[in-house]
Amino acid sequence: MSTYHNAEEPGLLAIVGRPNVGKSTLFNKLVGRRRAIVGDEPGITRDRLYGLVRWNGREFRVVDTGGIVPEDKDLIPSEIFRQARVALDEASAIVMVTDVRTELTGPDMELARLLQKLGKPLLLVVNKVDDPKLEAEAQNFRRLGIQNLWPLSAEHSTGVAELIEELLKIIPTVAETEDERRLNNFARRALPHVELNDETGELFEVADEPTTESEEDFEAAGYEVEDLPGEDEAGLEDRLLESMPGEIKIAIIGRPNVGKSTLLNNLTGSDRAIVSSIAGTTRDAIDEVVEHQGKRYRFIDTAGIRRKGKTHLMAEKMSVVMARKHLEEADVALMVIDAIEGVSALDANIAGYAHESGRSVVIVVNKWDLVTTSRGDMDKPAADSRLYEEQLRHVMKFLDYAPVIFISAMNGKNVKRVFETVERVAKERWRRITTGEMNRFVRSVDFERASVPARSKVKIYYMTQAAVAPPTFIIFTDKDVKLHFSYQRFLENQIREAFCFEGSPIWIKNVARKRKPYVPKKKEEK
Numbered sequence: 001m002s003t004y005h006n007a008e009e010p011g012l013l014a015i016v017g018r019p020n021v022g023k024s025t026l027f028n029k030l031v032g033r034r035r036a037i038v039g040d041e042p043g044i045t046r047d048r049l050y051g052l053v054r055w056n057g058r059e060f061r062v063v064d065t066g067g068i069v070p071e072d073k074d075l076i077p078s079e080i081f082r083q084a085r086v087a088l089d090e091a092s093a094i095v096m097v098t099d100v101r102t103e104l105t106g107p108d109m110e111l112a113r114l115l116q117k118l119g120k121p122l123l124l125v126v127n128k129v130d131d132p133k134l135e136a137e138a139q140n141f142r143r144l145g146i147q148n149l150w151p152l153s154a155e156h157s158t159g160v161a162e163l164i165e166e167l168l169k170i171i172p173t174v175a176e177t178e179d180e181r182r183l184n185n186f187a188r189r190a191l192p193h194v195e196l197n198d199e200t201g202e203l204f205e206v207a208d209e210p211t212t213e214s215e216e217d218f219e220a221a222g223y224e225v226e227d228l229p230g231e232d233e234a235g236l237e238d239r240l241l242e243s244m245p246g247e248i249k250i251a252i253i254g255r256p257n258v259g260k261s262t263l264l265n266n267l268t269g270s271d272r273a274i275v276s277s278i279a280g281t282t283r284d285a286i287d288e289v290v291e292h293q294g295k296r297y298r299f300i301d302t303a304g305i306r307r308k309g310k311t312h313l314m315a316e317k318m319s320v321v322m323a324r325k326h327l328e329e330a331d332v333a334l335m336v337i338d339a340i341e342g343v344s345a346l347d348a349n350i351a352g353y354a355h356e357s358g359r360s361v362v363i364v365v366n367k368w369d370l371v372t373t374s375r376g377d378m379d380k381p382a383a384d385s386r387l388y389e390e391q392l393r394h395v396m397k398f399l400d401y402a403p404v405i406f407i408s409a410m411n412g413k414n415v416k417r418v419f420e421t422v423e424r425v426a427k428e429r430w431r432r433i434t435t436g437e438m439n440r441f442v443r444s445v446d447f448e449r450a451s452v453p454a455r456s457k458v459k460i461y462y463m464t465q466a467a468v469a470p471p472t473f474i475i476f477t478d479k480d481v482k483l484h485f486s487y488q489r490f491l492e493n494q495i496r497e498a499f500c501f502e503g504s505p506i507w508i509k510n511v512a513r514k515r516k517p518y519v520p521k522k523k524e525e526k
Contacts, residue, residue, distance in 0.1 A: 007046075008171060008416045009061075009174075010059055010060040010061055010171070010173050010174045011061065011092035011093070011171035011172035011173065012060070012062070012063060012087075012090050012091050012092050012171075013053070013061070013062045013063070013085045013090035013091065013093050013094070013095060013167060013171055014062075014063050014065065014084075014088055014090070014093075014094045014095070014099070015027055015062065015063065015064050015065060015097060016065050016084055016087070016094060016095070016096055016111070016115070017096055017098060017111070017261050017467065018087065018098075018105075018108060018358065019066075020099070020105055021097045021098055021099040021102075022097060022099065022127040022154050022155070023064055023065070023097045024049075024064055025127075025154040025155055026095075026097060026125065026127065026154040026160070027049065027051060027062060027064035029154050029157055029160050030051065030053045030062050030130055030160070030164065031052060031053060031062065032054070033064070034110045037489050038370070042411060045180035047304050048063050048064070048065055048083050048084075048086065048087050048146065049063065049064040049065075050062070050063050050064075050069040050287070051063075051064070053164065054176050055103075055164050055168065056168075057175060057176050058168060058173040058174070058175065058176060058246055058469065059173060059174060059175075059176045060092075060167070060168075060171045060172070060173045060174075063087045063090070063091070065083065065084040065087050065150070066083060066084060074181065076174050077238045084378045086253060087119060088115075088120075091120060092120070092121070092170075092171045092172060093120060093121040093123070093126075093167065093170045093171050094115055094118070094120055094121070094122050094123070094124070095120070095122075095123045095125050095163075095167075095391065096111065096112065096115055096122065096124050096125065096144075096146065096503070097125045097127050098124065098125070098126050098127065098141055098144075099126075099127055099142075100126045100127065100129050100134050100137050100138050100151070101128055101129050101134075102129050103266075104140070104141065104143060104144070104485040108144065109524040110146065110148060112124075112144040112145060113145075115146075116145065116146070121148075121170045121171075121449060122146055122152060123146060123148045123149075123163075123166070123167075123170075124141060124146035124148060124149045124150065125144070125152060125163065126138040126149060126150070126151045126152070126155075127152060127153065127154055128153060128155070129151040129152060129158070129159070130153040130155070130156050134151075135151050137221070138151035148166075150162070150163050150196040151168070162432065166470050168398055191511045193471060198396075202390070205251065241503055244426060244427065244429075244430045245331075246296060247289070247296040247297070247298055248295070248297050248298070248331050248332060248422065248423075248426050249298045249300065249329065249330040249331045249332070250297055250298065250299050250300065250330060250332045250334055250422055251300045251302055251326055251327045251329075251330035251332070251333050251334070251354075251359070252299060252300065252301045252302060252334045252336060253302050253327055253334065253335055253336065253337035253349070253350055253353075254331075254350060255320065255338070255344070255346055255347060255350065257338075258336045258337060258338040258341075258366055258367075259336060259338070259366040259367060259409045259410070260301050260302070260336050261301055262366075262409040262410055263301075263334070263336060263364070263366065263407075263409040263415070263418075264288065264299055264324050265409075266409050266412055266415050267290060267297075267299055267415065267418060267419075268290050269290075274307065286310075287299065287301075292419050293353050293419070295423065297419070297422065300329075300330060302326050302327065327353060327354060327357065327359060328357050328359075330359055331359065331360060331426060331469065332359065332361070332362060332420075332425055332426060332429070332525075333351075333354035333359045333360070333361050333362070333430060334345070334362050334364050334418065335350065335351045335354065335361055335362070335363045335364065335399075335402070336366050337363065337364065337365050337369065337392070338366060338367055339365050339366060339368045339371045339383070339388070339406070339444070340367055340370055340371060342391070343391065343392045343395045343396065344395075345395075347395070347396070348395050348396050351363075351396055351398075351399055352398065353358050355398055355399060355505055358469075358505055358507065359505075360426065360428070360429045360469075360470065360503045360504040360505075360507075361399055361401075361402040361407065361446045361503060362402060362403055362418070362421050362422060362503060363392065363396070363399065363402050363403070363404045363405070364390070364405055364407060365404065365405070365406045365407070365420065366389065366407055366408070366409050367408060367409075367410070368383075368385075368406040368407060368413070368414075369408040369410075369411060369413060370408075373381040385406050386388050388406075389404050393405065399495060401451035401501065401503060401504065401505070401506075402503055402504065403421055403424075403425065403502060403503055405417050405418065405421055421503075424502065425502060425503030427440045428500060428501050428502045428503055428504050429468065429469050429470060429471070429501075429503070429504045430468045430469055431468065431471065431499070431501065432465055432468055433465050433471075433499055435463075435464045438462075438463045438464055438465060438473070439463060441463070441494075441495070441498050441499075442460055442462065442463050444498075445491075445494050447460070447490075449490070450487050450491075451486050451490070452484050452486050452487045452490070453484065456481070456483075456484035456487060457478055457484075457487070458475075458477040458478060458481065458483070458487070458510065459478040459479075459481045460475050460476070460477050461473075461476045461477065461478070461513060462476055463475045463476070464476075466509070467507075470504050470505050470506065470507055471501050471504060471506050471507070472506075472507040472509065473495070473507070473508050473509070473512070474508075474509045474510075474511055475491075475508060475509070475510055476511050476512075476513045477510055477511070477512060477513070478508075478512070478513070479510075479512060480512035481510070481512075482510065483508065483510050488508055491508060492508065
């Protein structure tokens with residue numbers, strides 16, 4: 001296992017400075033999106049946060065660091081300083097950010113001296129110069145001894161373009177590349193060729209392989225497909241992903257202090273994230289690409305999600321919002337649970353976010369050693385994994401498809417199983433079943449066993465898989481109704497029994513198929 005590095009990797013710009021001078025605002029402007037959490041509270045950013053700057057066909061990397069106070073010995077500030085030192089060692093060039101509205105302090109002078117000793121290209125950004133009258137004030141910062149000074153306002157984008165032009169002269173760049181096209185929900189699926197049995201009114205002779213017939217061809221046979229719900233229409237255009245992407249995105253989610261950052265550090269083989277016993281240490285989502293047995297995995301450590309009433313600081317509220325956003329960009333979610341505290345309603349609520357957004361899920365029970373081999377109260381029997389899983393599934397009934405693994409992120413026990421399980425779940429997420437297989441499956445199911453009120457029963461003509469990631473199926477029926485919950489659950493269970501789809505939610509859409517009224521053709525006049 002090794003951290004992934006590209007042979008033609010662009011240079012790296014490190015953004016450093018004291019807390020609350022606008023480093024994250026500048027970082028967001030450079031990368032062109034809100035990647036870092038920004039607020040008035042000092043010390044919001046703690047871990048290293050990487051991004052990509054693209055400008056005029058060239059690109060380079062940038063890293064945002066936590067606010068540095070060199071002589072602060074407290075745990076979190078000292079860990080922030082250690083993370084910043086890693087970024088400085090990696091950097092091709094450094095930008096030190098200051099605030100024009102504050103006086104120069106001893107820590108500013110100390111940081112400037114430290115950066116100059118590194119011998120790397122160094123620029124001084126005097127931020128928050130949003131008034132021309134403040135430009136003269138910015139010149140006072142030359143006392144730091146850094147000659148390459150840039151007054152700007154990151155919030156209003158004033159001077160940012162000029163700064164990027166200067167950075168392009170200093171930092172090694174590569175030609176801008178297109179992001180890998182990541183297609184997921186509702187990939188377009190060509191409708192199969194079918195024929196109508198005039199006696200029974202049923203459709204038959206479904207092709208085993210995907211066909212190229214269009215909806216117009218199908219309608220010509222005397223049937224029509226009513227429009228899918230409006231929210232799905234946009235996604236059912238010309239998007240089709242037949243195979244897994246080269247990189248699997250995995251979001252690590254859960255309550256605060258369950259060991260998410262420790263797990264990330266173990267998976268990546270580095271001290272990538274700050275780890276402490278203080279709940280809520282992680283705020284920005286941290287991502288790291290790892291290559292394991294020839295495959296690439298991007299792990300994203302998200303902030304711990306608390307109950308609304310327990311979130312007080314604006315930075316904490318924003319971190320929860322960003323955690324959910326990064327979850328929705330992932331392929332697989334590692335739902336981390338603290339083995340000591342057990343499964344709670346909040347755990348179920350967080351897992352529900354992943355389930356409802358269509359992410360594949362792996363449940364990771366962390367700190368398992370503390371309830372078995374290394375438990376403090378040895379007078380009590382060790383926890384039983386089978387019983388623990390039964391209790392877990394009782395609370396999270398909606399995740400009965402998700403595999404459960406028991407690990408100890410601190411000592412690395414069973415952590416390798418995370419890679420194996422994610423790989424297996426990802427393959428199921430992008431698995432596609434041919435229409436022929438699906439319809440043989442439909443004919444084999446005894447739908448009379450489904451506990452559904454008679455008025456809610458529908459007659460299924462045929463079924464096709466319309467999308468992968470997550471697996472999405474369309475059933476063509478005789479009624480334009482929303483499927484009854486029991487019926488949908490029964491059908492989902494039958495699909496899993498036949499095709500598995502371990503770890504992935506299954507989405508089922510109902511489309512009514514109606515016979516077009518017969519319109520006789522007019523005879524041509526001679």
